[in-house]
Amino acid sequence: MKKIQKVYLSGLGAIGSSYAGKLHDMDPDSIRIIADRERIERYTKNGIAINGKVYNFQYLAPEEDAAPADLIIIAVKQHHLEQAIKDISNFIGDDTIILSLLNGISSEEILGRTFGMEKILYSFCVSTDSVRIGTQVKYSVLGTIVFGEKTNKEYSQKVLAVKDLFDRAQIPYSIPEDMIREQWWKFMMNVGLNQVSAILRAPYGVFQKVKEARELMEMACNEVIDIATKIGINLTRDDIDKYFKIIDTLSPNGKTSMLQDVEAHRKTEVEIFAGTVIELGQKYGILTPVNNMLYKMIRAMEQAYN
The missing domain is CATH 3.40.50.720 (NAD(P)-binding Rossmann-like Domain)
Structure with a gap:
């Protein structure tokens, strides 16, 4: 070595x-x-x-x-x-x-x-x-x-x-x-947490306390689980629960990278999050209405920057 x-x-x-x-x-x-x-x-x-x-x-x-x-x-x-x-x-x-x-x-x-x-x-x-x-x-x-x-x-x-x-x-x-499974787990959490935090302008503390914020995150993550299952990657609901436990350890004032981008009026990574989910959903015949909505909302936010 x-x-x-x-x-x-x-x-x-x-x-x-x-x-x-x-x-x-x-x-x-x-x-x-x-x-x-x-x-x-x-x-x-x-x-x-x-x-x-x-x-x-x-x-x-x-x-x-x-x-x-x-x-x-x-x-x-x-x-x-x-x-x-x-x-x-x-x-x-x-x-x-x-x-x-x-x-x-x-x-x-x-x-x-x-x-x-x-x-x-x-x-x-x-x-x-x-x-x-x-x-x-x-x-x-x-x-x-x-x-x-x-x-x-x-x-x-x-x-x-x-x-x-x-x-x-x-x-x-x-x-x-299994590194690829772990990458998909992180991707799933980015799709849920980063995007919802950007739209709600919500630091980690909101996801620690507000049930509806966690539910929105889960809804986006579930579409990734459906796609992963279709292509043979074993993601489950337990993997979402695993990330909720991580969120609970973070500073309540901490922010996702996408929220920081929105607050600074920078380009976000919505194309590699919701955009990828939408593309893979079309490829494998899986509906992705939540990520379709998240994509449109975040793109609208970007275009509304002053």
Whole structure:
């Protein structure tokens, strides 16, 4: 197993910043942030404050010459993935591992078509309540990175290398035996929680207390369960209950990424949530009226931004 020493990160949002901070705490020279020069200037002016601690990260413009990364972590939104692929291309070596923390169920295959699936590990982040406003990031729960190959009965060399890094950096992680099922579980929860929170303008506290908010979330999730069952992925109602228990551990004032996008009048990821559910429903002959409505409502909200 080759030890990971050089980590490059694309995407310094709430989640990316939080994990970059943990890597910087381990070793300031272990982490570099890939960003365009305008962002680098903005980030370096005042630093990035994470839970009140200011971090002066090392930055790397996409066109710069630098040694290939041992690990590249991508933490952008889905609609920024195409640009992220261009930005990281200069730093991919023969042994580079790519970890995509993007929401949805398609980013690994998109990255694999460009760089080769042999470089990719499947991954996502769960149980975080991190929020970023400007260059200020706050969280009470860092969140767990779930990662691995498609199946992990035995750990590959890539998985062992990332596991070793996360142990050294004290980053919480989980390596499930069936990674694809876990990805669909996270996708189901994004479809329910993220979208309903954006429409209700509701932080986690609303879902902890308001029965009707949880029911709306369940209705959206149930359509994902129907599709998953059709294609042979074993998601059940128990998986929704599992996520409700996670929500109950988060800060009541914490917000989903989609709610943060709506409040900041940014483009949301509705296409990879409701849009994907609608597309798969049409493909497999499953009705998706809840996600059809959520899609129209969120797209209308986006177009109504001033």
